[in-house]
Amino acid sequence: MHRLDRSLIAGLPAFQGLDDSSLDAILQSASSLRVTKDQAIFDQDSDAHSFFVLLDGRVQVVKSTPDGQQVVVRYIVPGELLGIAQALGRTTYPASAIAVVDCVVLAWPGKLWPEFATAYPSFGMNTYRTVGSRLSDIQAQVVEMATxxxxxxxxxxxxxxxxxxxxxxxxxxxxxxxxxxxxxxxxxxxxxxxxxxxxxxxxxxxxxxxxxxxxxxxxxxxxxxxxxxxxxxxx
Amino acid sequence: MHRLDRSLIAGLPAFQGLDDSSLDAILQSASSLRVTKDQAIFDQDSDAHSFFVLLDGRVQVVKSTPDGQQVVVRYIVPGELLGIAQALGRTTYPASAIAVVDCVVLAWPGKLWPEFATAYPSFGMNTYRTVGSRLSDIQAQVVEMATxxxxxxxxxxxxxxxxxxxxxxxxxxxxxxxxxxxxxxxxxxxxxxxxxxxxxxxxxxxxxxxxxxxxxxxxxxxxxxxxxxxxxxxx
The missing domain is CATH 1.10.10.10 (Winged helix-like DNA-binding domain superfamily/Winged helix DNA-binding domain)
Incomplete structure (x- = not known):
């Protein structure tokens, strides 16, 4: 296994404000993986084992209803976090994430999330800024659908x-x-x-x-x- | 000004896992206020000066569109946090909060949020659990509206x-x-x-x-x- 270079994540919003040694420490527990088009990165309702950063590609977040209908909730672009269920106190993924083209992601064990957030407060804050903007986007979507x-x-x-x-x-x-x-x-x-x-x-x-x-x-x-x-x- | 008793918040989800001295410390910087029916606790797009816990009453969270249409996003019941913009890296409130009956709220200066989250990690985690379940609720709402x-x-x-x-x-x-x-x-x-x-x-x-x-x-x-x-x- 070769090392992941910190340049992979240094410029990304989630890692802003972190110094080089913090970035290196965070990367040490990451695995990089390739996900081919149409494959799931994770499935709705399954155990939230990992969280991810999309390095390359496009990901569709899809929510399925109990009767099998599907709704595309959002698209994820490179640099964005996904699967951060742990950050929201969840043990399962609320939706599925599907690669819409071939993707490269970095994955971390979900249980590291609280450790990272404590050790690197700006990482925690950056994550919650992402959560905040997604909450705001989806509220806007509800308002659009309603009006x-x-x-x-x-x-x-x-x-x-x-x-x-x-x-x-x-x-x-x-x-x-x-x-x-x-x-x-x-x-x-x-x-x-x-x-x-x-x-x-x-x-x-x-x-x-x-x-x-x-x-x-x-x-x-x-x-x-x-x-x-x-x-x-x-x- | 008389002291707020810790029994006001001890049983609430946001404060679970906090010991008595932490609860007392948190309450020291709280103000309690009464909001009469139909008054705003905070207004959409205004400076997020405070965050709140609803102690009594019911609050309607309302989002307005640029052209003046309104959508009720959710209702808040006693014990719930509201106005936690700071926790999501926002400086303004994304929606308005209106008292639908006479309400009693506790308010804290917004700038204390990061201090609290650092000093009392379970308070931070409880907050994000709330955010997670609201995100999940609103995703479910989008799915309902779509299907x-x-x-x-x-x-x-x-x-x-x-x-x-x-x-x-x-x-x-x-x-x-x-x-x-x-x-x-x-x-x-x-x-x-x-x-x-x-x-x-x-x-x-x-x-x-x-x-x-x-x-x-x-x-x-x-x-x-x-x-x-x-x-x-x-x-």
Whole structure:
């Protein structure tokens, strides 16, 4: 086993404020692993044995209902923590994490979390800042689902995805991982049929381009108007 | 100013695992305050100057959208923490907290949070357990909104409220604080009109009784069947 270099994690938000010797100590108990596309990094309700940092790739966090329906809760981009159940006093994972492309992750035994948080307070604080922003994101999602028309919700969802994971291409800004219309439907609480209808309409207007598992926003500013505009009309 | 007795907080989840002298030390920097019905304990986006424990009453956490629409995110019952923005690395409150009945709260200066978490690790851990269960609740809410019909969502909402804040009465289990049909609409992402239609229908079937700002679930088990049943039919 060769050593992991501290440059792997030094720049990441979770490890900000840690000195080199702390980073080295934290890395000593990490394992790096490759997860191939469509494999689970962890499964909902299973024992929270480890926590992770995504180094490369994209991860989909999926929550399943008791009757087997699935909802995409969020996407994780490189540098983000995942599976930090221990930090929230949980012994199981609340959702599943699926690699949407080939991924590289660092894994630590879950039981080390409290030790790390005590030994490196800024690591603990950085983690809770992540938790806070996820809580805030998901509250915003509830508010969107409660107050917005489906067209606005889908527009907001695409705008969030290009902000988080957009890649400038010739056509506009492309979501840089495979995403299906079904995924978008699950994220916005609507049906595949509705997402298809919306994307087709937007494509005709020149707002987006979409293909198999790929979405490009051609004109983000016009999509923003759509995301906000109807809400104002509703007042 | 008279002293606050440690019995005020000794039994609360946030303070579990703390010895008497720790409880006394924590109480020394607390102020107790009374908040009258409909007053804000704190306002969304304002400076997170304090964190709180609700000692008595009921608090509604409300998130407002930029265009002025409101969504009830959750209700807080006695014993729960609120306004713990500092614990999540935030400097402002992500939502407003409104007293739905006369309330008594304990308040601490927000800047004490990191000190407390360091000095009393079980207090920190208890707080994060609360954060974890709120994150889990709100994820469940997103999943419900994404996958359930409106009838199921409203049924689930009422069942959650009687579980959290139910009082056994002659008629059944009454939600023990004033709650309007509009509040229920905001919690479930539907309209006042739909909530009224559902409650009227359920009342005719003898499932619930409702009056001005009051809802009683007469037959929780039949409401549960309704909350789950339709979902199964959808598979």
């Amino acid at each position: 917005e028309q489906v067209e606005q919700r889908v527009a907001h969802c695409l705008l969030r995805l290009i902000k988080q994971s957009g890649k400038q291409t010739n056509d506009g800004i492309t979501i840089d991982f495979p995403i299906s219309r079904q995924d978008i439907a699950e994220m916005t609480g609507t049906t595949l049929h509705t997402v298809s209808r919306l994307l087709t309409g937007w494509e005709e207007k020149g707002l987006v381009k979409s293909g198999r598992q790929q979405v490009t926003v051609v004109e983000p500013s016009r999509l923003s108007v759509l995301a906000e505009g109807t809400a104002r009309d509703n007042i | 359930e019909q409106v009838e199921q969502r409203v049924a689930h909402c009422l069942l959650r409220l009687i579980k959290q804040s139910g009082k056994q009465t002659n008629d059944g289990i009454t939600i023990d604080f004033p709650i309007s049909r509009q509040d229920i609409a905001e919690m479930t992402g539907t309209t006042l009109h739909t909530v009224s239609r559902l409650l009227t229908g359920w009342e005719e079937k003898g499932l619930v009784k409702s009056g001005r700002q009051q809802v009683t679930v007469v037959e929780p088990s039949r409401l549960s069947v309704l909350a789950e049943g339709t979902a199964r039919d959808n598979i």
